[in-house]
Each structure stands twice: as structure tokens, then as C-alpha cells.
Amino acid sequence: MVLKVDKLCKSYEKGFFLFKKKKDILKNISFEVNTGEIFSIIGQSGAGKSTIGKIILGIEKKDSGTIEFLDKPLEQRNIRDIQMIFQDPYSSLNPAMKIKDILAEPLKANGEKNKLVLEEKVGNMLEEVGLHKACGDKYPDELSGGQRQRVVIGAAMILDPKLVVCDEPVASLDLSIQRQILKLIKKFNREKNTTFIFISHDLGVVYNISDRILVLYKGETQEISDVLDFFDCPKSDYGKELLDGIRIKK
Numbered sequence: 001m002v003l004k005v006d007k008l009c010k011s012y013e014k015g016f017f018l019f020k021k022k023k024d025i026l027k028n029i030s031f032e033v034n035t036g037e038i039f040s041i042i043g044q045s046g047a048g049k050s051t052i053g054k055i056i057l058g059i060e061k062k063d064s065g066t067i068e069f070l071d072k073p074l075e076q077r078n079i080r081d082i083q084m085i086f087q088d089p090y091s092s093l094n095p096a097m098k099i100k101d102i103l104a105e106p107l108k109a110n111g112e113k114n115k116l117v118l119e120e121k122v123g124n125m126l127e128e129v130g131l132h133k134a135c136g137d138k139y140p141d142e143l144s145g146g147q148r149q150r151v152v153i154g155a156a157m158i159l160d161p162k163l164v165v166c167d168e169p170v171a172s173l174d175l176s177i178q179r180q181i182l183k184l185i186k187k188f189n190r191e192k193n194t195t196f197i198f199i200s201h202d203l204g205v206v207y208n209i210s211d212r213i214l215v216l217y218k219g220e221t222q223e224i225s226d227v228l229d230f231f232d233c234p235k236s237d238y239g240k241e242l243l244d245g246i247r248i249k250k
């Protein structure tokens with residue numbers, strides 16, 4: 001098992017001064033993520049999906065509950081072992097840096113100084129994410145949205161992390177490009193056995209990529225199911241509602 005989340009709670013304060021009110025965002029969330037699986041968290045906007053991701057990444061603090069990563073408290077993790085891929089490839093990349101430098105940066109930050117090693121690893125990663133070697137000398141704004149998201153994925157994967165948290169990684173891309181990016185994430189999952197937490201509100205995307213899913217509604221877990229079981233016969237009323245929604249849209 002890679003991750004064990006137990007009774008995770010999170011609230012934010014809303015309003016000002018005397019009118020301050022606590023709003024519970026996550027209520028007793030518990031789940032486990034197995035090694036090598038793609039575990040999706042789905043739910044409508046505001047359900048608390050990204051907040052779970054941010055807490056796992058250490059960007060937000062939990063109020064209570066425990067999170068274990070590789071059988072140790074999350075706080076003791078090696079930072080390089082958990083990486084992230086966010087929705088917007090435009091703002092995730094430094095516009096002033098060449099692609100090869102963006103890919104080399106995580107390696108350098110982790111102590112790699114040898115130029116030849118850096119060059120080789122960056123070259124290999126460009127190939128692995130399906131980009132031509134010449135892309136290394138370009139800047140982010142010279143690439144398409146799909147190509148940029150390939151760079152983002154490469155930068156996340158170059159340290160060979162154990163867990164990658166993807167927050168709506170294809171939401172800003174055209175359908176055909178979405179498919180290619182999902183395929184790329186699956187490739188890393190299958191070939192390197194990397195574990196992914198995949199956050200999305202898009203049931204089609206989730207169906208395509210997940211092994212298991214957690215259905216979240218207003219900060220509460222509705223069900224955790226194998227993906228095929230969920231799409232065949234959801235256990236929760238909210239899961240049924242979500243599926244009815246897409247059946248009606250068809």
C-alpha cells in the first residue's frame with residue numbers, strides 16, 4: 001500500500017471578524033491507495049477533491065486525521081516521492097525557461113550536477129513523453145497545450161516518484177488530446193508501476209483511466225468502488241445520481 005488516509009478532516013473559516021464561521025470541507029475521509037493503481041476521486045465542483053490532493057501534497061494542512069505514506073507518517077516522506085500534475089499546463093511552466101531546463105530542474109534540485117547525466121535523463125524523458133528532442137530547445141509558449149502537458153508530466157516523472165497526484169490534468173485540453181494524455185499517464189502507470197491519485201469531475205475521463213474510485217459529495221465519502229462495478233451498479237444514491245446525469249445527457 002502506498003497511502004493510507006484515516007478520518008481526514010479539514011475546515012476553512014469564512015466571513016470576517018464577528019461573522020467568522022467555520023465551514024467543514026472534508027468530513028472523516030478514509031481511504032487506502034494500493035501500489036501501482038490509479039485511484040480517482042470524483043465529485044462535483046466544491047466537493048473537496050482538490051483539498052484532499054493539496055493535503056497529500058503538503059500544500060494545505062489537515063485539521064485532524066492521519067495520513068501514512070509507505071507505512072510512515074506523511075510528514076516523514078521524501079519530498080521527491082510525491083509529485084503533482086495540475087490542470088493548467090500554461091501556468092505550470094516557467095515561460096522564461098527552455099523545456100530542457102524545466103525538465104532538468106527537479107534533478108538539479110535533488111543534487112544532480114553532472115551535465116552528461118542531466119542531458120541523458122532529459123533526452124530520455126522527452127522521448128518517454130512523446131516529444132521530439134528538438135522540443136528541448138523551445139520555450140513553453142512555442143508548444144501546444146497538449147505538448148505542454150507532456151512537459152508537465154515529464155517534469156513530474158523525471159524523479160521517478162512513488163505517487164503522483166493529478167488534479168484535473170486533462171480538463172483544459174481538447175478531447176483528442178485528452179485521450180493522448182490519459183494514454184501517457186497509463187503508460188507510466190503500467191511501465192513504471194507508479195501509483196496515481198487522479199482528481200476529476202469528468203466521469204468519462206475517470207472511466208477511461210481508473211482502477212478504483214472514491215465518490216465525494218460535500219466533503220463526505222459516498223462510496224469507494226472498483227471502476228467497472230461503479231459504472232455497472234453504483235452503491236450510493238449520489239453515485240446513481242451522477243450516472244443518471246450522464247445517461248440523461250446522452
Ligand SMILES: Nc1ncnc2c1ncn2[C@@H]1O[C@H](COP(=O)(O)OP(=O)(O)OP(=O)(O)O)[C@@H](O)[C@H]1O
Binds near residue numbers: 043
Ligand atoms: N483556501 C481556501 N479558503 C477558503 N475556502 C476554500 C479554500 N480552498 C478551498 N475552499 C473551499 O473548499 C471547498 C472545496 O474546494 P475544493 O477546491 O477542494 O473542491 P473541488 O471538489 O476540488 O472543486 P473543483 O472541482 O471546483 O476544483 C469549496 O467550497 C472551496 O470554496
